[in-house]
Amino acid sequence: MQENTVQDTLGAFVPGPIIQRAPHSSGPLSGLSFAVKDLFDVAGGVTGCGNPDWAATHEAAKADAWAVDTLLGAGAALTGKTITDEISLGLLGINKFYGTPLNPRAPDRVPGGSSSGSASAVAGGLVDIALGTDSGGSVRTPASFCGICGLRPTHGRISVAGLMTQAPSFDTVGYFTRDALTFGRVGAVLLGEQIRDALPAEIIIAADCFALADEPVRRALRPVVDRLRDAMAITVSPLAEGELPDWARHQRILQRCEFHDTFRDWIDRVNPRFSSEVAGAFADDGRIASSELASATTFREGASKRLDELLDGRRMLCLPTSPILPISRAARLSDMRAAVHRIVDLTGIAGLTGLPQVSLPVATSGSIPVGLSLIGWRGGDAALVAAARTLAREFSIGQFEELA
Amino acid sequence: MQENTVQDTLGAFVPGPIIQRAPHSSGPLSGLSFAVKDLFDVAGGVTGCGNPDWAATHEAAKADAWAVDTLLGAGAALTGKTITDEISLGLLGINKFYGTPLNPRAPDRVPGGSSSGSASAVAGGLVDIALGTDSGGSVRTPASFCGICGLRPTHGRISVAGLMTQAPSFDTVGYFTRDALTFGRVGAVLLGEQIRDALPAEIIIAADCFALADEPVRRALRPVVDRLRDAMAITVSPLAEGELPDWARHQRILQRCEFHDTFRDWIDRVNPRFSSEVAGAFADDGRIASSELASATTFREGASKRLDELLDGRRMLCLPTSPILPISRAARLSDMRAAVHRIVDLTGIAGLTGLPQVSLPVATSGSIPVGLSLIGWRGGDAALVAAARTLAREFSIGQFEELA
Numbered sequence: 001m002q003e004n005t006v007q008d009t010l011g012a013f014v015p016g017p018i019i020q021r022a023p024h025s026s027g028p029l030s031g032l033s034f035a036v037k038d039l040f041d042v043a044g045g046v047t048g049c050g051n052p053d054w055a056a057t058h059e060a061a062k063a064d065a066w067a068v069d070t071l072l073g074a075g076a077a078l079t080g081k082t083i084t085d086e087i088s089l090g091l092l093g094i095n096k097f098y099g100t101p102l103n104p105r106a107p108d109r110v111p112g113g114s115s116s117g118s119a120s121a122v123a124g125g126l127v128d129i130a131l132g133t134d135s136g137g138s139v140r141t142p143a144s145f146c147g148i149c150g151l152r153p154t155h156g157r158i159s160v161a162g163l164m165t166q167a168p169s170f171d172t173v174g175y176f177t178r179d180a181l182t183f184g185r186v187g188a189v190l191l192g193e194q195i196r197d198a199l200p201a202e203i204i205i206a207a208d209c210f211a212l213a214d215e216p217v218r219r220a221l222r223p224v225v226d227r228l229r230d231a232m233a234i235t236v237s238p239l240a241e242g243e244l245p246d247w248a249r250h251q252r253i254l255q256r257c258e259f260h261d262t263f264r265d266w267i268d269r270v271n272p273r274f275s276s277e278v279a280g281a282f283a284d285d286g287r288i289a290s291s292e293l294a295s296a297t298t299f300r301e302g303a304s305k306r307l308d309e310l311l312d313g314r315r316m317l318c319l320p321t322s323p324i325l326p327i328s329r330a331a332r333l334s335d336m337r338a339a340v341h342r343i344v345d346l347t348g349i350a351g352l353t354g355l356p357q358v359s360l361p362v363a364t365s366g367s368i369p370v371g372l373s374l375i376g377w378r379g380g381d382a383a384l385v386a387a388a389r390t391l392a393r394e395f396s397i398g399q400f401e402e403l404a
Numbered sequence: 405m406q407e408n409t410v411q412d413t414l415g416a417f418v419p420g421p422i423i424q425r426a427p428h429s430s431g432p433l434s435g436l437s438f439a440v441k442d443l444f445d446v447a448g449g450v451t452g453c454g455n456p457d458w459a460a461t462h463e464a465a466k467a468d469a470w471a472v473d474t475l476l477g478a479g480a481a482l483t484g485k486t487i488t489d490e491i492s493l494g495l496l497g498i499n500k501f502y503g504t505p506l507n508p509r510a511p512d513r514v515p516g517g518s519s520s521g522s523a524s525a526v527a528g529g530l531v532d533i534a535l536g537t538d539s540g541g542s543v544r545t546p547a548s549f550c551g552i553c554g555l556r557p558t559h560g561r562i563s564v565a566g567l568m569t570q571a572p573s574f575d576t577v578g579y580f581t582r583d584a585l586t587f588g589r590v591g592a593v594l595l596g597e598q599i600r601d602a603l604p605a606e607i608i609i610a611a612d613c614f615a616l617a618d619e620p621v622r623r624a625l626r627p628v629v630d631r632l633r634d635a636m637a638i639t640v641s642p643l644a645e646g647e648l649p650d651w652a653r654h655q656r657i658l659q660r661c662e663f664h665d666t667f668r669d670w671i672d673r674v675n676p677r678f679s680s681e682v683a684g685a686f687a688d689d690g691r692i693a694s695s696e697l698a699s700a701t702t703f704r705e706g707a708s709k710r711l712d713e714l715l716d717g718r719r720m721l722c723l724p725t726s727p728i729l730p731i732s733r734a735a736r737l738s739d740m741r742a743a744v745h746r747i748v749d750l751t752g753i754a755g756l757t758g759l760p761q762v763s764l765p766v767a768t769s770g771s772i773p774v775g776l777s778l779i780g781w782r783g784g785d786a787a788l789v790a791a792a793r794t795l796a797r798e799f800s801i802g803q804f805e806e807l808a
Contacts, residue, residue: 053500096457096677267680268737273500276675279683333675 006033006079006127010102012120013080014038019045021064021078028189030075032182034129035121037114038081039088040065041162049164050084050114052097053272065162067131067173067190074189079127082117086278087263088133088166090114091141091340091347092327096275100329105147106368109326112142115174119146122176129186130176135167136255137347139174143359144321144371149183149388150176153381155354158190167258170251170351180360180392187385195382197390201314203228203374208238209319212345217320220363220370225318231394239317240306244345247303251348253288253296260286277336304353304378311355311377316387319346321359321371349375356381358388410437410483410531414506416524417484418442423449425468425482432593434479436586438533439525441518442485443492444469445566453568454488454518456501457676469566471535471577471594478593483531486521490682491667492537492570494518495545495744495751496731500679504733509551510772513730516546519578523550526580533590534580539571540659541751543578547763548725548775553587553792554580557785559758562594571662574655574755584764584796591789599786601794605718607632607778612642613723616749621724624767624774629722635798643721644710648749651707655752657692657700664690681740708757708782715759715781720791723750725763725775753779760785762792 006013013035019042023030038048041061048055064072072078083098085091093116094100101120103111111120115132119142122130132139134152143150151174158173165171175190177183184195205225210218228234240247259281266272267282274282311317323346327339350357355378359371376384410417417439423446427434442452445465452459468476476482487502489495497520498504505524507515515524519536523546526534536543538556547554555578562577569575579594581587588599609629614622632638644651663685670676671686678686715721727750731743754761759782763775780788 094675096675271498271500271680271737271740273677273679274683275677276671276683276686279678279680279686282680282683283687333672336675 008126010104010120010124010126011099012082012101012117012124012126014048014083014117015098018080019078020080021072023075023077024072025075027073027075028185029071029129032076032128033079034071034076034131035079035082035118035127036068036131037084037118037133039084039133039164040068040131042068042078042081045081047164049087050095050098051086051272051274053270054087057266057270061162063162066159068162070190071129071131076129082121082130085114085116086274088114088135088138088164089259089278089281091137091343092336093142094275094277094336103146103326106145106326108329109368110145110329112145112326114138115142115176119143119148119150119176122146122178123148128177128182132174132176133163134172134174135170136251136351137343139176140321140347140357140359140371140373141343143176143361145326145369147361147364147369148176148178149180149361150174150359151187151381151385152350152357153191154356154379157356157379157381165262167255167262169258170255180389184385184389187382191382191385193382195386195389197393198383198386199232199390200316200383200387202233202235204310204315204317205234205236206239206317206319207236208241208244209346212244213320213323214325216325216365217323217370220365221320221372224362224372228318239349247352248345248348250296250299250303251344251352253292254300255351256281256286257288257293276333280337300352307353307355308378313377313380316384317375319349319373319375321373322346325365325368325370354378356384358384360388360391412530414508414524414528414530415503416486416505416521416528416530418452418487418521419502422484423482424484425476427479427481428476429479431477431479432589433475433533436480436532437483438475438480438535439483439486439522439531440472440535441488441522441537443488443537443568444472444535446472446482446485449485451568453491454499454502455490455676455678457674458491461670461674465566467566470563472566474594475533475535480533486525486534489518489520490678492518492539492542492568493663493682493685495541495747496740497546498679498681498740507550507730510549510730512733513772514549514733516549516730518542519546519580523547523552523554523580526550526582527552532581532586536578536580537567538576538578539574540655540755541747543580544725544751544761544763544775544777545747547580549730549773551765551768551773552580552582553584553765554578554763555591555785555789556754556761557595558760558783561760561783561785569666571659571666573662574659584793588789588793591786595786595789597786599790599793601797602787602790603636603794604720604787604791606637606639608714608719608721609638609640610643610721610723611640612645612648613750616648617724617727618729620729620769621727621774624769625724625776628766628776632722643753651756652749652752654700654703654707655748655756657696658704659755660685660690661692661697680737684741704756711757711759712782717781717784720788721779723753723777723779725777726750729769729772729774758782760788762788764792764795
């Protein structure tokens, strides 16, 4: 029997029987606890995906998801499954069926989503590590909103085996920690690579991304960016002069096409209940003309090529994780929709191009967390995690806490 | 304390504490029990309207709805509140939150809605009378599907005080009974008029409405229509040569505009959960160009004038209540949507023009009920109820059961 139990004071865990697992063996994560978004299979339980009608129409998982198995094999103990936005659709962390997890750093604000409970549990100290998923910003947004570290890896870099599919060409497995040292330890396990302290040859400050952010976000991040400029090889440059909204638009078109394909038959068969927020994603049948799809795909290839050339195995792109602060938990639906639209303006960059991105808890606006992001080159996930850890250590950017 | 209790073997009543009321006094309905759709206020309880987020965001009713008060005053006892399609939107009777009431006459088929629980409770003998509402077919459809009598009155004829608003220029208060005699007794109370046995001077068989119906519906109704033709002054004539789909289209446009106006702010404030069926009604924001609204309103006036001239205080229009049989309870969402579209092709006639309509349980297809409808002239509700009762008595059309 595992020893860890948890008092869920944050409403971060899925209601009902708690699913816990002892580590398979001792390893590099021994002594650490983790939670897993209820989008990952844990053998013996139904993967509920944040929606009761999904839970009621799916069988219990037969095996653990690859990422769960890997953390258990590295010595971490599974403490429970966390609430997700319904069927992973949402960036705010609102769940009308199971409750919206608390943002421990900003209790009257949303935690961000869709990996909401995972971020909440890590930020509130219920667990050391949590697994999340990120298709359109679902790790990065809650990492920023809850003031913790989060990785969205290169698309395809970490196995999605045992994960609910949303939009296959966007879906990634990510994770959260509170501090940069643990962030590195977990990265080494999930990436299967050593994390060597190192900084990229150059950091590009994406001026157009900063320009899209609200003034409180820019103001909060300015001192950190100034410190980077004093200490490193830094270029300030627009990423896609005037074209960022078009990048985000293509993220929306393509992700939407894919998740409609994923869920269309289930919705038709089950007539599931959704919050109005999520139902809005299915307002039409999601079919677009093949010419529109082809043109969006070509656009995506061009954007990916542009970033591959720019980053070239040696540069990282620095941008605000979110252009807005977390909105109120009591926000109206129209404000929620506007907020999600704004967030995707920036999360769509790595989403569309499949690149890895870390969000680091480097600043606050008042007491509200503001995350800073680095986008790395394709496959440069270990270098990105290393950069995050090194920045934390060398420049006191982000929390850094030696573990006993 | 009232004596009546009910064993809800049909899933027709709203789950939770049962709301019952003894009659205010003895009267013409003494000894009869009634149920009321959970869209009507009963003082002291929340009017839940078939959706948990509606229930959670509204206060307990302070007074009984006019129709509830009137039945209690006439000696009937209130036995409970019945399940409705969510916020009255739906014609099939499916409710994903509280369950879909059983259709006692066709247990594997939907009961029809949105006054689903009311029709189920009457058809299954749990109560003698039930109140429902009808904006687009919500009394007529379940009356037909469950094999009972149902009235949708002239718009404005029965007070909607204490009723949840859906689409104000369409909303009406209707009712169900199993037999034509009780149908007359309740009509006399709610209409405040004597119901004199009488038939209209002429009945017009709406050939184009019959042509829209599926073959099993037409085949089931043919013997009854043949009997009418032998016994009464009958004309067989198309109602709106080739234009019926256009009537239904205008019903949909105008009703939709109005219910969007009704629910828009609440949805924006609450982000309510809906089944996908109902969420589809809010797929866009419901705003249409004022020119389109004006043209639809003009069309509506023309259709109303056409029927006022045709019926002229002396003719009634005969048509199938529904062009289709009740669909399977396990139908897919796309089939549900197609079915609702078909139903409105016929229910939209009285809906658009505000005329009264009765559905009578005159036939079956196999064992599945098939309702026949009469549309009366504007304000001729008592004459319409009288015609229904007289047809039942004179021609054994519809059940007729002398009460002790």
